[in-house]
Amino acid sequence: MNKPAFDVQATNAASRKAAPRKLSLKERYNLMTGDLGWETTYQPMDKVFPYDQFEGIKIHNWEGWQDPFRLTMDAYWKFQGEKERKLYAIIDAFQQNNAQFNVTDARYINALKLFFQGVSPLEYAASRGYALAGRNLRGVGARVACQMQAIDELRHAQTQIHTISHYNKFFSGLHENSYMFDRLWYLSVPKSFFEDAMSAGPFEFVTAISFGFEYVLTNLLFMPFMSGAAFNGDMATVTFGFSAQSDESRHMTLGLEIVKFLLEQDPDNLPIVQHWIDKWFWRGYRLLALVAMMMDYMLPKRVMSWSEAWEIYFEKNGGALFEDLARYGIRLPKYHEVASKEKGHLSHQTWATFYNYTHATAMHTWIPEPHEMDWLSAKYPDTFDKYYRPRFEYWDSLAKQDKRWFNPGLPMLCQTCQIPMLFTDVGSDPTRVVSRESVYRGTKYHFCSDGCKDVFDYEPEKYVQAYLPVNQIFQGNCGGSSLSDVVNWCHVEPADSGDFAQSEDRANWNRWTHADAGSEA
Amino acid sequence: MTIRALSPDYEGTPRDAEENFHGNRLLFVYWQNHAMFCSPICIPVPPTMPFAALRDEVLPGLYGSHPDFAKIKWNKVHWFHEQEDWKPNPSKTLAENGLVHKSLVQFSTPGLTGIGGSGT
Numbered sequence: 001m002n003k004p005a006f007d008v009q010a011t012n013a014a015s016r017k018a019a020p021r022k023l024s025l026k027e028r029y030n031l032m033t034g035d036l037g038w039e040t041t042y043q044p045m046d047k048v049f050p051y052d053q054f055e056g057i058k059i060h061n062w063e064g065w066q067d068p069f070r071l072t073m074d075a076y077w078k079f080q081g082e083k084e085r086k087l088y089a090i091i092d093a094f095q096q097n098n099a100q101f102n103v104t105d106a107r108y109i110n111a112l113k114l115f116f117q118g119v120s121p122l123e124y125a126a127s128r129g130y131a132l133a134g135r136n137l138r139g140v141g142a143r144v145a146c147q148m149q150a151i152d153e154l155r156h157a158q159t160q161i162h163t164i165s166h167y168n169k170f171f172s173g174l175h176e177n178s179y180m181f182d183r184l185w186y187l188s189v190p191k192s193f194f195e196d197a198m199s200a201g202p203f204e205f206v207t208a209i210s211f212g213f214e215y216v217l218t219n220l221l222f223m224p225f226m227s228g229a230a231f232n233g234d235m236a237t238v239t240f241g242f243s244a245q246s247d248e249s250r251h252m253t254l255g256l257e258i259v260k261f262l263l264e265q266d267p268d269n270l271p272i273v274q275h276w277i278d279k280w281f282w283r284g285y286r287l288l289a290l291v292a293m294m295m296d297y298m299l300p301k302r303v304m305s306w307s308e309a310w311e312i313y314f315e316k317n318g319g320a321l322f323e324d325l326a327r328y329g330i331r332l333p334k335y336h337e338v339a340s341k342e343k344g345h346l347s348h349q350t351w352a353t354f355y356n357y358t359h360a361t362a363m364h365t366w367i368p369e370p371h372e373m374d375w376l377s378a379k380y381p382d383t384f385d386k387y388y389r390p391r392f393e394y395w396d397s398l399a400k401q402d403k404r405w406f407n408p409g410l411p412m413l414c415q416t417c418q419i420p421m422l423f424t425d426v427g428s429d430p431t432r433v434v435s436r437e438s439v440y441r442g443t444k445y446h447f448c449s450d451g452c453k454d455v456f457d458y459e460p461e462k463y464v465q466a467y468l469p470v471n472q473i474f475q476g477n478c479g480g481s482s483l484s485d486v487v488n489w490c491h492v493e494p495a496d497s498g499d500f501a502q503s504e505d506r507a508n509w510n511r512w513t514h515a516d517a518g519s520e521a
Numbered sequence: 522m523t524i525r526a527l528s529p530d531y532e533g534t535p536r537d538a539e540e541n542f543h544g545n546r547l548l549f550v551y552w553q554n555h556a557m558f559c560s561p562i563c564i565p566v567p568p569t570m571p572f573a574a575l576r577d578e579v580l581p582g583l584y585g586s587h588p589d590f591a592k593i594k595w596n597k598v599h600w601f602h603e604q605e606d607w608k609p610n611p612s613k614t615l616a617e618n619g620l621v622h623k624s625l626v627q628f629s630t631p632g633l634t635g636i637g638g639s640g641t
Binding site: 476 | 532
């Protein structure tokens with residue numbers, strides 16, 4: 001249990017007297033975490049911490065929550081300060097050497113745009129979420145761990161903004177990511193994911209983000225961007241990635257500890273935690289559709305295919321994790337087999353969707369080069385040539401006649417994940433989308449999958465409130481009725497969108513690097 | 522229980538209620554096995570629109586860019602409302618044909634198999 005207040009004072013007085021002796025890691029951790037908490041006396045603890053019981057999680061002993069790193073604030077500041085100094089020294093050198101011209105080609109920058117528009121704002125959202133969770137969990141170890149993670153996430157958002165601001169001087173789509181994050185249709189996918197977690201209780205939040213996101217899926221989210229950057233000569237992004245890496249490994253370890261802690265506290269917690277794991281696995285997996293297309297289509301030099309990444313990081317590593325958790329009664333997340341079945345289709349369908357709607361994005365799309373299509377055929381022998389190559393070749397033929405094709409309609413969105421209803425029934429007919437429906441209080445709601453329908457059906461009062469960008473446009477809430485009105489309202493400038501072939505990015509790149517002068521011929 | 526919330530009687534306000542659409546209803550339209558169009562398309566339409574107007578005036582603007590579209594024999598098209606067979610009367614309105622706010626209408630065009638027969 002937490003110590004009463006007078007004990008803290010006594011310990012502080014004692015430690016002042018004994019100041020010269022160097023404290024062991026364990027003593028220091030006890031003083032700077034456990035001893036910072038106390039049982040409140042002016043108000044009952046339940047009134048001070050009103051949000052940590054409604055989820056049904058039962059905690060009998062908060063001391064069971066241990067930070068495996070025993071990190072204390074004094075060590076934290078020192079450690080982070082050193083990392084900051086190194087990072088900014090490298091970024092300075094990067095800028096002075098115009099190292100943005102060392103990336104493979106200007107198409108790569110679009111992966112950076114996707115990261116900056118869709119992932120960096122999540123770092124900031126995570127900072128807010130952990131600050132909130134830290135306030136609402138009554139165990140002192142948990143509160144301190146959440147506080148540090150809140151600061152970590154804020155630091156990640158800042159270092160990303162600082163690093164990428166240099167690219168913003170040269171390329172489109174990297175200005176005003178906060179407006180874009182709040183308003184652009186495809187960014188409502190990551191935004192709503194995080195807001196779903198933040199508007200849940202503190203235990204669901206930490207299970208969703210620390211375990212589901214940071215532990216189970218981070219190798220498929222954060223790392224592909226960083227290894228993509230390394231493969232494509234983007235040393236600035238690699239550097240902030242490195243600077244975040246030791247934080248990420250701390251977050252991952254904590255994510256696993258949190259789930260074990262919840263499961264060890266009370267057997268009644270098991271079904272609640274299992275439900276959260278099912279839900280956040282599926283929500284996270286849907287979010288990864290954006291990463292899948294980045295890996296297979298947006299990197300001029302590819303690291304590995306989405307399908308290979310899924311096999312290594314989920315089927316193999318994730319499989320081992322859930323074998324380990326089986327002793328707590330946890331099983332693999334529901335619908336993991338659907339995700340595995342979709343691995344040969346996911347990236348192609350997502351990229352084709354962005355190709356449909358590039359006139360309403362703050363990044364460019366393009367048809368893969370012939371040798372890139374061959375790479376896709378080799379990596380996806382069962383699916384690419386049969387289902388996807390024909391549409392890219394057809395679009396390419398139109399583009400070559402100056403008739404670049406765009407979809408003139410707006411997409412129907414899934415009520416839960418907010419992604420256009422693009423996922424097909426890969427088992428029986430991969431050219432036909434899956435649609436599921438629920439009727440709640442007399443109104444229809446549509447879903448891209450059983451996974452998304454389950455999430456809605458469990459808490460419909462939450463998801464009826466979803467802000468679906470397309471539906472908001474038709475309600476007249478997005479700056480006007482024409483596409484250019486809406487795009488302006490999203491703070492997207494004309495140079496930000498459209499096909500890469502016609503983009504300012506491409507023209508500038510060729511001018512700056514003399515790529516058109518024949519050196520590549 | 523329909524939500525796990527601090528207040529047990531918590532109710533959310535549906536953001537896409539029909540009255541928010543200024544007299545229109547959302548309609549989702551999907552042309553099966555023509556995956557060049559990445560997903561069903563969402564359009565706001567008045568419930569009083571005749572089905573024939575949807576078919577003859579709205580759909581060409583959405584799907585006319587596909588080379589199969591001009592080849593559609595409309596008397597052979599299969600229509601679905603949600604997952605069920607649906608036989609709309611062209612001269613009746615969308616509402617009279619049974620469509621409601623956020624209905625999903627699908628159509629299949631037998632014999633038309635997309636770009637190069639790929640279902641695209």
